[in-house]
Every structure is written in structure tokens, then in C-alpha cells.
Amino acid sequence: MSAVEAPAAAGTPVAAPSKAPRRRERRSRSALILGGFTWLVILYTLVPIIVMIIFSFNQTPNGRVTFHWYGATTQWYVHIFEISDLTTALVHSIEVACASTLISILIGVPMAMALARHRFLGRAAVESVVFVDIAAPSVVVGASLLALFLTLNVTRGLATIMIAHVAFNVAFVVVVVRARIAGLDRSIERAAADLGASPWVTFQKVLLPLMLPGIVAAALLCFAMSIDDFIITQFVAGQTLTFPLWVYGAVKVGIPPQVFVMGTMIFLFGAVLAIGNVFFQRRSEKAAAPIQVAEPQPITTVL
Amino acid sequence: MTWKQRLAPYALGFPTAFWLTLFFAVPLISVLSVALMTGNPEKGFTLTWHFSIFWDSLKQYHTQFLRSFYYGALSTLIALVIAYPMAYFIAFHGGRNKSTYLLIILLPFFVSYVIRAFSWQFILSNDGIFLTFLRNIGLVSKNFTILHTPFAVIAALTYDAIPYMVLPLFVALEKIDRRVITAAGDLYANPVMTFVRIVLPLTSAGIFAGFLLVFVTNVGDYVAAGILGGPGTTMIGNVIQNSYLQDQTYPLASALSSILMIVLLVIIWLYARVFGTEAVEEAVA
Numbered sequence: 001m002s003a004v005e006a007p008a009a010a011g012t013p014v015a016a017p018s019k020a021p022r023r024r025e026r027r028s029r030s031a032l033i034l035g036g037f038t039w040l041v042i043l044y045t046l047v048p049i050i051v052m053i054i055f056s057f058n059q060t061p062n063g064r065v066t067f068h069w070y071g072a073t074t075q076w077y078v079h080i081f082e083i084s085d086l087t088t089a090l091v092h093s094i095e096v097a098c099a100s101t102l103i104s105i106l107i108g109v110p111m112a113m114a115l116a117r118h119r120f121l122g123r124a125a126v127e128s129v130v131f132v133d134i135a136a137p138s139v140v141v142g143a144s145l146l147a148l149f150l151t152l153n154v155t156r157g158l159a160t161i162m163i164a165h166v167a168f169n170v171a172f173v174v175v176v177v178r179a180r181i182a183g184l185d186r187s188i189e190r191a192a193a194d195l196g197a198s199p200w201v202t203f204q205k206v207l208l209p210l211m212l213p214g215i216v217a218a219a220l221l222c223f224a225m226s227i228d229d230f231i232i233t234q235f236v237a238g239q240t241l242t243f244p245l246w247v248y249g250a251v252k253v254g255i256p257p258q259v260f261v262m263g264t265m266i267f268l269f270g271a272v273l274a275i276g277n278v279f280f281q282r283r284s285e286k287a288a289a290p291i292q293v294a295e296p297q298p299i300t301t302v303l
Numbered sequence: 304m305t306w307k308q309r310l311a312p313y314a315l316g317f318p319t320a321f322w323l324t325l326f327f328a329v330p331l332i333s334v335l336s337v338a339l340m341t342g343n344p345e346k347g348f349t350l351t352w353h354f355s356i357f358w359d360s361l362k363q364y365h366t367q368f369l370r371s372f373y374y375g376a377l378s379t380l381i382a383l384v385i386a387y388p389m390a391y392f393i394a395f396h397g398g399r400n401k402s403t404y405l406l407i408i409l410l411p412f413f414v415s416y417v418i419r420a421f422s423w424q425f426i427l428s429n430d431g432i433f434l435t436f437l438r439n440i441g442l443v444s445k446n447f448t449i450l451h452t453p454f455a456v457i458a459a460l461t462y463d464a465i466p467y468m469v470l471p472l473f474v475a476l477e478k479i480d481r482r483v484i485t486a487a488g489d490l491y492a493n494p495v496m497t498f499v500r501i502v503l504p505l506t507s508a509g510i511f512a513g514f515l516l517v518f519v520t521n522v523g524d525y526v527a528a529g530i531l532g533g534p535g536t537t538m539i540g541n542v543i544q545n546s547y548l549q550d551q552t553y554p555l556a557s558a559l560s561s562i563l564m565i566v567l568l569v570i571i572w573l574y575a576r577v578f579g580t581e582a583v584e585e586a587v588a
Contacts, residue, residue, distance in 0.1 A: 030494070034392035038404075041389055045411050045465055048422030052414065055425075067431050107318035118312035126316065129323050131580045134587060135515060135571045136564075137523030139540045143560035144330035146547060147337040150348075167326040170319055175584045228415050230526060231540075235547065244417045251421055251530055263418045270413030278402050 049267060056260035064254035076257040080265075083258055089246035090262055092158060096242060097226040100165035104222050107166075108173030109215060113207075115174065116181035133171035141168060142235030149236060156238025164236045165229065169222040176221065180214025181207075213281055220277060224270060331564060338557035348553060360558040364542055368562070371539040374453070375522035378460035379514055382468045385461070386513065390472035391502075394479075405473065408466050416463060420530040423459055424450060427531070451533025459527035464517040471516065471586035475509025476502070512582035515574045519567050539563055 059073035060066050081087045114120065115127070133141075145164050149156055188210070192202040230244040237245060247259050338356055342348035361368070393404045411419060426433050427449045437443045449455050479502065487497040525540030532538075539559060546556040 031392070031396045034388050035396060038389045038392045041385055041465065042407055045408070045462065048419045048426065049411060049414050051422050051426055052418060065425065067425065067428070107322060110315035111319035114312040114315035118315070120312035120316070122320070126320060126323075127580065128575065129328060131575060131583065132568070132571055133323060133327055135519055135574075135583065137519050137567055139523035139525065139543055140334075140560055140564040140567065141327070141330075143543055143547060143556065144334040144564070145326065147334040147553070147557055147560075148326075148330040150553060151333050151337060163326055166322060170322060172587060174319065175587050179585070224412055228412065230415070230417050231524075231544075234544065244415045247415065247417045247421065248526070248529070251417075251424070255421060259418065263414055266415070267410075267413045271410060274406055274409070274413070278406055282402075 052260045053264050053267075056257055056264050058257065060257060063256050065257055065260060076261045080258055080261050083256055085241070086243075086246055086256070086258055086262075089241040090243045092161075092240060093227050093243040096158060096161050096165055097223050099162050100169055100226045101219050101222040103162075103166045104169035104173045105215060105219055108170040108218070109177050109211070111170075112174045112177035112181060116178045117186075130171045130174050133168060134175065138168075138229075138231035139235075142232040145232070146235040156236055157240045160236045160238070161233055161240065161242065164232050165226045168229075168232065169225060172221055172225070173218040176218040177211060177214045180211055180217075184210050216277065220273060227266065334557045334564065335561050338554050338561050340554050340557075342554075343551075356554055356558045357562060360555055361562060364539065364559060367537055367539045367542050370536070371522050371563075374457055374460060374528075374536075374538060375518050375524075378457050378464060378521050379468075379518040381457075381461045382464035382517055383510065383513060386465050386468035386472055387510075389465075390469045390476055390509075393469075394473055394476035405470070408469050411463075411466060416526060417530070419463070420459055420526055423455075423462070424530050427455060450531060451536065453532075453536050455531040456528050456536045456538075459531050460521045460524060463524075463527070464521060467517050467520070468513040471509040471512035471582055472506060473509075474585050475506040475512075475582065479505050508578060508582040509586070511574065511578050512586055515571065516583060516586070519571065522567065523563065 055065055055067075056076060057072045057074065058065065059070040059075070060068075061070060111126070115123065142164070145160075145167070146156075148154075149160055154160060184207075189202055189206055192206045193199075197205065228244065230248060233242055234245055234248070241249070243262065247255065250256070250259070336350065337348070339350055339352050339354065340348040341351040341353065389408070393401055393408075397404050425431060428434070429448055429450070434443070434447070434449065437447075438445065483501060483505075484497055487501050488494075492500065522538075523540050525538055525544050528536050528538045528541050529544075543556050543559050543563070546552045546559070
């Protein structure tokens, strides 16, 4: 036996030095190509945003964004709220985003808890409706809600927009928060109960703090989706305009630079929040490392 | 279990169940009923049960239907080919910066889709920076245009799809046990073989999840065609939007919307039956 094994064992160290570096070299070269490609595509996805930011500083004479560069100015930032109906539209967007995020969290988190921790009748039905809600195309969701509002003769406006936004946001809350709860160790809650904590106290002092990163991530996702939504909103808005609706309406006649200014501000606000969330999660994950189950939750950390 | 514990999940789940029933499930049915009505916005609509509207509307707009599915499939496929290497790089070579990479890839979502589409229109227009440059170096002739062509619409759809595609692929690639790849190498599989026979099959769930999410979204999209397209690129979403919101021909719009809904729901249902819902939900979470 040992006679057979010996040459093989002797052979490996000889072969290894000649083979390993070449393989590593090839790997690093492919990593370089992949990395270069990745950064190129990232750059490409950022092109329209960079254009938006640059041209928000363009000193256009006629109050419409143009490709001709007239020199840099911050006047559009100073006069950001000059166009009153655009400002109103932006305020509508922010109002709807805040309200729909709040409601989605309030009703979605309990459902996530029910799905993660309980068996109940109709569970499978809830799961499939949530899944279809996430996968369904906006135009169908929007058209269907409009059909309902038309049938019931509901006046369309901010309230119907908010109802629609909750209808698509809540599914994301359920999925994101449930993933968070599923990654938690159940014995912590049991321990709290064993130590005499009532269900409410267990929820408040144990489950809620542990769920919080998931809830924050879900809230950010809701806010971002709500403020960006165009298709569903257009169907249920009636005469009311939100920021994306106003912009879409203005595309044919030309867009005032204020749109780019507001877009830039929203972008910076969202980016800062998301970066802050990644930073905060990294820190809290380090602190809470011993409690958490090592369940990878990559996207939650990002949004 | 006490009755309180038994009732707990129902109490917890009720608000969401109520909301989704009333404002998601019921509307899907009410759109069918509106399709079967006759009338006009002034006099009101009454249910007349003329099922022929489905067939008639399909006959009238089959070009737009087919075009939507063609644009949707093509843009999804291109996005997949672009997104896969990115997800691969982040999962296998991202190191400590994985979440930073994902964050950067998601950055476009912080700018409204409408503004990004408009920004592309701005860039690709005839006197925009891109075509001016190409004309100056003599690469294209004077009357070469990009806007209003299928290329512009498909490119915009692809552009918007890339981040949605990277996420499920990344999640799938992250899950692969690295030892499996080392083992393939040890068994003398070359990198191409390892990729085709090991990595690709192991990420099929992510591929199909990304395909579902992006395809369904893009088939129903009308922003890209509305902002970057022309008369020859009208998609079914544009027709539905127009007949609901401009022409107010509600039964026709509802019929078209119902057909689109049924086709896409069948695709979603088939997907869920074959692959389960995990891959999509993990990508979202």
C-alpha cells in the first residue's frame, strides 16, 4: 500500500509549484476582465444619472434643459421651488411615500410574523398572493385597480394613489421582514418567555429590536419604490400629479432644469440613506454577531 | 395551545390579507367584469356579457401584443448576458466589498425611471452628445437616428433590467459551495467545463427568477416606448394606457389588460409550480 502511495505523495509537491502559480495567474486575469466588465456596465448604468447631475447646473436661457452648454450656474438650485405645480407634485410624492410606507410597515410586519412563526388556515393562499403581487406587471395592477375604482365610482386622487402604493409595497415588507425573522434564533424568544415575559414584552424587548434592521430595510425599499412609481400611479391618480407623472407629462414640451435639480436631490438623499444603512448594519452585525444565525441576507443589507 | 395563541396568526395577518384581497385580488376580477361592459364615459357602462371583445381586441392589437413579448424576451435575454458576469464577479471576487458593489448597482433606482428614460432621450437625440460625436468622427451619416427605433426601446428596457437581474443571480451564485468548484478543478475540469457543467446548473434557479421578474416587468412596460419609441414601437402597455386614460374606452382597455394579465399570470403560476417561490423572494429580501 505504502509503496503505491509513496510516488503519488512525492509527485504532488513537484507538480504543485509549476501548476499553482499559472492557475492563480489565470484566475487573477479572469477576475480582472470580469471586474473591468462589471465597472464598465456600472458606469453605463450611471450615465443618465451623471448627465442629470451635470445638466442641473446648465445655465439654459429658456428654462428648458438643452444639450448645449451655456456655462455653470447654481440658479436652478436657488429657484428649485419656482414652478409651483412641479413643487406640488413633489410634495404629493413625498406625502404618498411616507403614508404608504408607514401603513405597509404597520400591516406588513404582523403578517410577516404570522408567516414566520405560526401555522394557520389560508397560509398557502397568502403566500401565493404575496408572490403574485411581487411578480405581477405594473400595468395590469394599475389597470385592475382603476377598473375597481371605476366600478365603485371612487373619486381618484391622493387617497387612491396611497391605497395602490400600499397594495404593492406590503408584499415586499412581508417578504423582507419574514426573511429577517426566519434568520433569528427562536430560542431567544423562548428564553424570554421562560423568564416570565408576557408575549407583548417578548415582542417589544426581544423580537422587535432583532427585527428592526429588516424593518428599516423594508421601509427604505417601500419609500424608494413609492416615490419612483409611475405606471400604477398614473392609472389611479385621476387629476392629481405626483413627481414622476409631472415629468412624464413635461417630456413632450421640454423639461425645466428644476426637474434635474429635484432628481439630483432625491438621488443624493436616497444614496446617503442607503450608504448609512450599510454602514449601520455592518456595525450592528459585528456587535450582534454571537446571537445571529449566519444566514446570508445580502440584499437586505443594501437597501 | 390556548385559544388566544390559536387566534394570534389570524389577528396578525388580517390587515394585510384584507388589504391584498380588496386592493389586489378583487381588482384582478373587476377588470374582467369591466371588459364585459358596454357604454361610454358620459352615459355610464352596463354589463352586457359580450365575450367577443376579448377576441376582437386581440385581433385588433395582436401586433402590439407580439411586439411586447418580443421586446420583453429580447431585453431580458440581453440583460441576463450582461448581468451574469457582473453577479459572478461580485460573488466570487467581491471579497469584503460585496454589499458595496450591490449598493452601487442599485444606485440608479434612486432616480425616477421616468427621469432616467428622459435622460437617455436627451443623450440619444439627434443633436445629443452621442450622435453628434458619431457624426463628427464620420461613423454615421447625417440622417442616422436612434430615437423612435426598436433599438432605443429595447436598449432602455435592457438598461432598466440590469440591476433586477444581478440580484437573483448574485444570491444564487453566493449559495454555491466553493469546494464544489475546487473539486471540479481537482478532477481536471477546465474553467469552461466547470462553468458550464457546475456553476450554470447550480444557478439555474437564480437565472429563472431574474428572467421572470424582468420579463414580466418589461412586457408590461410603456415608459420606454412612450419616451424613447415612435409610432412603430408601440407596446401593449401603451395601448392599454392610452385607451384607459385618453380615449376612455374602458371595456377595450380592460379586455386587453385581462388578456395580458391571464398570459402573464399563467407564466408566473407555471414558474411558481416548477421552481417554487424561494429564488424570487430571496432576491427581493
